[in-house]
Amino acid sequence: MLYESTPGLPFLTGFLVLVSLFIAWYRRVDPLLDAVPTVGFSDPILSYLSAFRYNLLNGALMLKEGYEKTKPGLFKIATFRRWIVVPSGTEMIEEVLKAPDSALSARGPLLDFLQIKYTLSFLNMDDMYHRSVVLSKVTRMAAIFDQIHDELVGAFDDFIPTTGQEWVKVSTMPAMQRIVCQTSSRVAVGAPLYRDHDYQTLVISFIENFMISVLIISCFPKFLKPMAARFFSRIPSHVRQTMEFIRFIVEERSAKMKEFGENWDDAPNDMLMWLMSEAKGVERSLEGWTRRLLILNFASINATSVMLTQTLYRLLAHPEYIEPLRQEVEAVVAEEGWTKAGMDKMHKIDSFVRETQRIDTPMFLGLNRLALRPFTFSNGVTIPAGTLIGLPDHSVHTDEEIYPNAQEFDGFRFLKLREKEGDDVLAARHQMATTSVELLSFEYGRNACPGRLLAANEVKALLAHILVTYDIKFEEGKGVPRELRFGSFRAPGNANILFRKRQK
Numbered sequence: 001m002l003y004e005s006t007p008g009l010p011f012l013t014g015f016l017v018l019v020s021l022f023i024a025w026y027r028r029v030d031p032l033l034d035a036v037p038t039v040g041f042s043d044p045i046l047s048y049l050s051a052f053r054y055n056l057l058n059g060a061l062m063l064k065e066g067y068e069k070t071k072p073g074l075f076k077i078a079t080f081r082r083w084i085v086v087p088s089g090t091e092m093i094e095e096v097l098k099a100p101d102s103a104l105s106a107r108g109p110l111l112d113f114l115q116i117k118y119t120l121s122f123l124n125m126d127d128m129y130h131r132s133v134v135l136s137k138v139t140r141m142a143a144i145f146d147q148i149h150d151e152l153v154g155a156f157d158d159f160i161p162t163t164g165q166e167w168v169k170v171s172t173m174p175a176m177q178r179i180v181c182q183t184s185s186r187v188a189v190g191a192p193l194y195r196d197h198d199y200q201t202l203v204i205s206f207i208e209n210f211m212i213s214v215l216i217i218s219c220f221p222k223f224l225k226p227m228a229a230r231f232f233s234r235i236p237s238h239v240r241q242t243m244e245f246i247r248f249i250v251e252e253r254s255a256k257m258k259e260f261g262e263n264w265d266d267a268p269n270d271m272l273m274w275l276m277s278e279a280k281g282v283e284r285s286l287e288g289w290t291r292r293l294l295i296l297n298f299a300s301i302n303a304t305s306v307m308l309t310q311t312l313y314r315l316l317a318h319p320e321y322i323e324p325l326r327q328e329v330e331a332v333v334a335e336e337g338w339t340k341a342g343m344d345k346m347h348k349i350d351s352f353v354r355e356t357q358r359i360d361t362p363m364f365l366g367l368n369r370l371a372l373r374p375f376t377f378s379n380g381v382t383i384p385a386g387t388l389i390g391l392p393d394h395s396v397h398t399d400e401e402i403y404p405n406a407q408e409f410d411g412f413r414f415l416k417l418r419e420k421e422g423d424d425v426l427a428a429r430h431q432m433a434t435t436s437v438e439l440l441s442f443e444y445g446r447n448a449c450p451g452r453l454l455a456a457n458e459v460k461a462l463l464a465h466i467l468v469t470y471d472i473k474f475e476e477g478k479g480v481p482r483e484l485r486f487g488s489f490r491a492p493g494n495a496n497i498l499f500r501k502r503q504k
């Protein structure tokens with residue numbers, strides 16, 4: 001009877017069996033990875049439940065559990081797309097970071113993560129010259145710092161216009177993004193374009209659209225990705241519009257480069273100029289420079305505004321730091337003015353921002369490495385070619401053996417470590433822009449962020465300016481907003497902050 005009343009049942013059962021077999025085959029674990037313990041289910045089909053838990057419920061907890069249970073060692077975790085192997089403990093992480101690119105590639109996973117082939121297919125991935133441009137030029141911060149300070153004051157006046165005793169309500173994340181955009185654009189394209197609000201709107205809309213495009217395109221199977229990019233990405237239009245904005249500047253500068261060559265003494269000192277001087281071959285074109293500029297805007301503006309927003313939230317959640325930080329800024333500025341040398345002396349500010357970065361690191365699992373060939377760790381475990389490795393940023397940052405009372409925010413944690421060191425060289429290990437295997441927000445080793453010195457100085461200068469210029473508080477009855485989490489990502493929620501001219 002049952003059979004007669006449900007004629008589709010055998011087909012449905014058959015279909016489910018086929019799907020299960022396909023999943024079991026697709027998510028099968030390479031036997032070599034059997035030696036790596038799993039957090040959650042190892043079974044190919046049940047591992048989807050673990051992936052669900054990881055992506056949507058409590059990925060951070062799962063990573064922490066794997067890290068603590070296996071340290072020093074390795075564990076694996078299931079995501080919807082694939083298995084990820086995670087090293088636990090700093091020694092194992094260092095092995096990953098020190099492995100040659102020919103064994104564990106950083107570039108491949110980064111390009112895959114950004115879906116570069118479909119979002120920015122025009123980038124020549126073999127020539128990442130913008131990285132060395134940033135690294136070599138940004139290191140000479142002193143000359144750039146004047147521009148940054150000059151501009152951040154203007155940006156605050158533009159976006160947070162306070163007068164008298166009135167409190168001005170500011171939607172934090174969008175306002176910080178605007179302020180960082182204007183300040184960074186001064187370093188990126190110079191005057192007069194950086195102040196053009198239409199240009200800034202375009203820069204921010206590119207960043208937002210880029211992130212949305214990456215998310216959407218990642219959800220499609222490979223053969224549908226080009227179509228998804230065509231339908232959902234507005235990036236080609238952003239490229240065209242940005243080209244129109246910078247065309248005039250590029251033409252003028254190209255003419256001067258031709259005329260003066262190496263002897264152009266008062267050449268502008270901004271990223272566009274650095275790119276124009278260093279580009280080779282097809283990259284030496286309006287379109288080539290535009291695309292590099294866009295990718296640099298993406299790399300710098302979003303991460304810097306997130307860091308500034310998190311720092312402000314931490315400050316408001318711990319207002320006892322406001323006075324000591326203010327006093328430091330005032331004392332240093334009285335001695336050194338608003339200079340790079342002054343920034344270097346703001347040890348309390350530096351420590352406060354670094355502590356925020358430690359505890360609010362934007363990724364629970366940082367960017368990845370792809371094993372291009374079988375790779376054997378010092379504990380004898382070999383992972384097969386094709387394995388994806390993720391770095392457990394947040395688990396390291398909350399490792400009690402490295403940071404006692406790791407879950408507590410201690411704004412002067414790094415100041416105290418700095419003061420304990422005997423000399424300046426050792427003390428510098430604890431400053432904001434110094435990378436280490438114990439603090440992975442800027443990554444560490446040869447793939448570390450080339451713009452970290454700029455980011456650190458920008459955030460420190462912005463925070464110092466806020467402290468001495470404004471009184472700030474959350475709206476009545478409100479506090480730090482709940483952060484947004486998905487899998488290994490986290491982002492600060494948005495809250496309004498009230499600003500008024502400082503009263504005392």
Ligand code: HEM
Nearest residue numbers: 131299300303304307367441442443447449450451454455
């Ligand atoms: C708080 C702000 C910032 C954070 C947290 C941050 C973090 C990172 C991280 C973790 C990476 C490594 C990605 C990888 O290759 O695995 C990276 C790469 C990069 N960052 Fe930053 N960054 C910040 C600001 C900046 C700024 C201001 C610039 C300046 C232009 C910049 C330029 C770059 C570039 C060009 C790369 C790519 C390097 C490559 O292709 O290998 N970043 N950043």
